[in-house]
Amino acid sequence: MTDTRNLGSQTSLPTKKLKFHKPKIGTAIFLTVWSIYVLIPFVIMFNIATMTPHEALQPFAFGWDEGIQFKAFSELFVDLCMGFTIFGAFLNTLMYSIPPVFIGITVGTMAAYAQSKLTWHGRDFTFGYLMFCWLMPDCVGMGAGYMWFDFLGWTGTPLPFMIPGMFCGVAQVFFLKSFMSTIPNDLLAAAKVDGLGDVMVFWKIVFPLTLPAYWCQIIFAFIGAYNNYLGPLIYLEDPATYSLQLALRFFSVFNKDNKPAVMAGNILAVIPLLIVYLCFQDFILKGINMGSGLKL
Amino acid sequence: MEAENVEALEGVQAEIVERQRKRRKTVKIIKQDIIGWLMGGWPFIGAMIFGFIPSIIGYVLPFMELHTFDYSQMEFVGFKNFEWLLFNERSMFWLALKNSLYYTVSVPIYLGIALFVAVQLDKHIKGTGAFRVIMFLPTFVSSVAMSIFWQFMFDKTGGFNSILGLFGVAPIDFLDDELWFMPSVIFTGTWGACANSVLFQAALANVDISMKEAARIDGATERQTFWKITFPMISPTTFFQMLTSLVGALQVFTSLQLMARTDTGPNGAAVSVVLYMYNMAYQWTGPDYGLGMAGACGLMYQTVLVILTLIIFKTKKRWVHDND
Structure with a gap:
């Protein structure tokens, strides 16, 4: 195990301000972005599942231009x-x-x-x-x-x-x-x-x-x-x-x-x-x- | 005379007692063994029936020629299967090996993501609990469902091409292009990579905080503290993760099989060694394929993997900081 005490042999504390509580904006942004990345497939899946088949085949299909519908779910049975x-x-x-x-x-x-x-x-x-x-x-x-x-x-x-x-x-x-x-x-x-x-x-x-x-x-x-x-x-x-x-x-x-x-x-x-x-x-x-x- | 008799009798009695004690002890040991095997022997018996016997077959099968599932037509051919795999020009073994090695590029990427997420979660900002729940969520989602989703996204008219289209890029057929196929598959794995961060989180939580604080007081920056203290301290976890992910990545099957539109993908870009074995055993028929050939491929590959695992274990001391 490294002996960390030897590193601190100076007699006075460093004058630089200790950064124990610096704002963690970067962390918050990263975690939020990555969480969206994890969750967005479910949104897209739900979106496509409630489209009409014709609409889903169009490029850039997002939203419900032809109205939201749940017909696809009944086809599972x-x-x-x-x-x-x-x-x-x-x-x-x-x-x-x-x-x-x-x-x-x-x-x-x-x-x-x-x-x-x-x-x-x-x-x-x-x-x-x-x-x-x-x-x-x-x-x-x-x-x-x-x-x-x-x-x-x-x-x-x-x-x-x-x-x-x-x-x-x-x-x-x-x-x-x-x-x-x-x-x-x-x-x-x-x-x-x-x-x-x-x-x-x-x-x-x-x-x-x-x-x-x-x-x-x-x-x-x-x-x-x-x-x-x-x-x-x-x-x-x-x-x-x-x-x-x-x-x-x-x-x-x-x-x-x-x-x-x-x-x-x-x-x-x-x-x-x-x-x-x-x-x-x-x-x-x-x-x-x-x-x-x-x-x- | 009398005294001698008594002594002899005592001797006999002692012997009987001793014998009884021994017998009781034996009975007790036998009873313990029976209970032990009845309670604890099942996994071993399972491993024998479903692991040991197939592995014995697995060492015999590669030397047999077997094209159908009719086992009466099986015949011994020696090393012919190995020879075909290694030297025949129609064999895809080397391509499969290349693809499997290519896929291991994903290991550092996924582990890097997992570690980075774990470090960010370890900072305990507000809402970390919720983030932790979300990050572990991919574990519960089946790879089949996700691969179907990604297939739609990578489609010529799918999500990614729609976004690229906004910047004026011509549509790319990601899954039908030799060059794009493997990067696309590796990209899809980044979605679930953050789930591995739980294991790093536990390791990070066990790092002695006083060491980090000491380093900080001495003026080390956050980055220095991480690379000089935290990273060596969690190296046993990293090593274990690295080893299991590497061996797992070399045996990749599901993600490639699900993303490929054909048996081999574009120009054979999807054929990993295990997928090649699967195809030879169950998908393709012909004089060159069958269980025997798949078994030969598997035996060779397993030997490679075992040697690799042993080498990594032998050099473990170089990678891992000993915490004790």
Whole structure:
């Protein structure tokens, strides 16, 4: 660590006025401009979604020359000869994402407890192996993974991207484990003296104390599953089973000239997560900082 | 005689007690192991079934010729796939490698944005809370939705050309022009780059304020304080971000696939290595393509990435200031 005291060997303070509280106009301007940059796509999306298709194709389309209208949103419920509707795909996505996320993170919490608070043979080995896998870049999987799932007979169904999630990834275990290490071991020892077994200690004490991290991980895993594009793209075949992201992609490819409908689909895809975020923003932003003790 | 008997009996008793204790201990250990594996073994089992087995297949597949998904037609061909990828003139492997490397230009840009935003948020002006919420918002927006939006913006009649038109610039077809394609894709990523600032924010908040103040009292300017004190102090975070973003950028797939109007983009400008693998495995049919070829490409690329990661780790001390 640099010793800063040696720098201050002068006997008198510098005569220059200390600039601790200089006005931060630059910061304010930058943050405002960048926030507008982040938010403006939503304004434009809404604008295009409420135009007439004809108007949206004109160059420099902005505002509502032909009047504001919401017809595009009703097209999301209609099958435009592609074998799927955007709303149906939305329901599919919920079906594909909610069960793996809840099962996966619950399993992960249990695993984190076993990793951090119990002693058993193979504990360090399994965790070491998982860490090793985490650091390995995985691009072999694209061909070989497909072959393996084909062998299991899972291709064409959502199982290949649902089932692996239920076993929980190492990143989540790592996060939950570091969160659990803040729970004092004496507390658990006291509970054991009172006659609770390992499983009941987890259920009655550790799990309730880990709930903030648990919900935080649920939210992030849900975002990941909801926005998953590669998995459905590779494994799904029947348009009726398409997930929302995949449906959006094909919808935009097949309906190039119906810009309002495509943008309405975008809005439907984006709004649910934004609502989740705005409701729990404080919790989520704090949750990130819970896990930022991550060091290599 | 009597005393000897008693002694022997005591010895036997002690042995029995000892044996019982040992057995109880073994039972306890076995019980602990069962509970441990039942509670903590699932991620490992998952990694075995869905990670280890495919990776074994991944080391065999590259040496096989397989053009369709009919596995009975698979045959062993040795290094033929690698040879084709590296030396055949129709192979796009080198182009794909070039494009993937080109895309890594985005890493310093995105991290620079994230760091700059984090530094600005760290100044705690009025309304920082609201700004922080907005800056993290891109995390929640799907890349598919955003890429559709950007496609509209980059369209010949889209938003950017409308703005350029005001200055008298002729419309540019950003996504159908070899030279403009990759810069456009990299530009679209700047929108979400500020979301990474949360990780820098935590690091910045942990920097010892007294060191900054000491430097200020000694007359260091704000810029000097940042580069000489804050930046070295947060270098572990920067290093971690750099490593993960670099490996992520080298495996770029989604943003290129979504922005390209064809499988390869204009003149192959969109083909990154992973996109090339995807195309070979699932999109293109023909005697040259298939799972085997994609597997060969993946194995080679993975080797490159692993070596790169190891090199970065080995030279970590040069980049990172040790805080402890």
